[in-house]
Amino acid sequence: MLRTPPPERGGTGGGPHRVAIVGTGGIAHTHAAALRELGDRVRLVAAIDVDTPLARQFAQRCGIADTYASLADTLAHAPPDVVHICTPPRSHAALAAACLRAGVVPVIEKPPTMSLTELDELVALERESGVRAACVFQHRFGSAAARLRDLVAAGALGRPLVAAANTYWFRDDAYFAVPWRGSWQMEGGGPTMGHGIHQFDLLLSVLGGWSEVTAIVGTLARPTETEDVSMALVRFDNGAMATVANSVVSPRETSYVRVDFERATVEVEHLYGYDDTDWTLTPAPGHRVPPQWDSGGEGNASGHAAQFRAVYDALDAGAPPPVTLAEARLTMELVAAIYASAFTRRPVRRGELGTTSPFTVHMGGRPQDRHPEVAAA
Missing domain, CATH: 3.40.50.720 (NAD(P)-binding Rossmann-like Domain)
Known part of the structure; x- marks a missing residue:
């Protein structure tokens, strides 16, 4: 044509x-x-x-x-x-x-x-x-997440202390019958790379840079060469500590992000996308809900439409579209570090994976290696 x-x-x-x-x-x-x-x-x-x-x-x-x-x-x-x-x-x-x-x-x-x-x-x-x-x-682009980032930037909630990003999803054996799914060569990883990445990307957009991760992975139930479950402990530059769980073997599906600040706990629970009603802010004793948190009604839901509005707004303005590759690197480096920590059985610090690291070149390290934790069920 x-x-x-x-x-x-x-x-x-x-x-x-x-x-x-x-x-x-x-x-x-x-x-x-x-x-x-x-x-x-x-x-x-x-x-x-x-x-x-x-x-x-x-x-x-x-x-x-x-x-x-x-x-x-x-x-x-x-x-x-x-x-x-x-x-x-x-x-x-x-x-x-x-x-x-x-x-x-x-x-x-x-x-x-x-x-x-x-x-x-x-x-x-x-x-x-x-x-x-x-x-x-x-998931960065729902209005509640934007308000939360504004509150964090203003210091209205105090220091972030403890957090969680949980992706408990269910994918049956038939899901992995599609040839490219569950393959290091074609998909690049399991739920850490392809499912839970949304929740911990949202968490990183709120908490900023991470400094160290300790992780384990396993193939517990699915016919896949990658993991079907991963668990990570993450320390952030600001001192906060978080758990990050990624699963595709969980019958009751949920997506959950929680951050405990000095003055409030902020939570969102949904499945594949949230709106303002899925979020809660619980003030600590002696504190009140910040007035900036209450938008007076439902705002923008997360999802592709919300991000694409931002992308084309930026293009109209001649600005770089969100989220740039450089901005996405923080999230992608955490994926690589989770696998590196799990397969080397040691903590991995941000920036440690240099250009020659096998986990920089390939999320699973050397793809020809069979890790005992990640063996076909």
């Missing part, structure tokens, strides 16, 4: 942002629905998938005129302004790199890359191209 790109690119007064989606499986429908909420600010112009019938079905459902079998064809014939990368994790880095080289903004589903090495290579490519990528960590 040969198309002539329009003379003007989208945004900043040049019309709607022209958007392509690469990978037309389940998460692509979430992206498309969230983009539709932006109205005429964006225009979906291409659906891209190696599975041509799937791409055509997706395009028909979403009202997209053009389909392509590869991102390379799209960039060569009709480059959009933004590409949403919704493929399995293995291909994220290569597709984002192709976008950056073409001057196109990539919006990358989690995890943004398979390793810290890939992430750092993309950061270097951003500098060369002058284009910034956005990483999808949508």
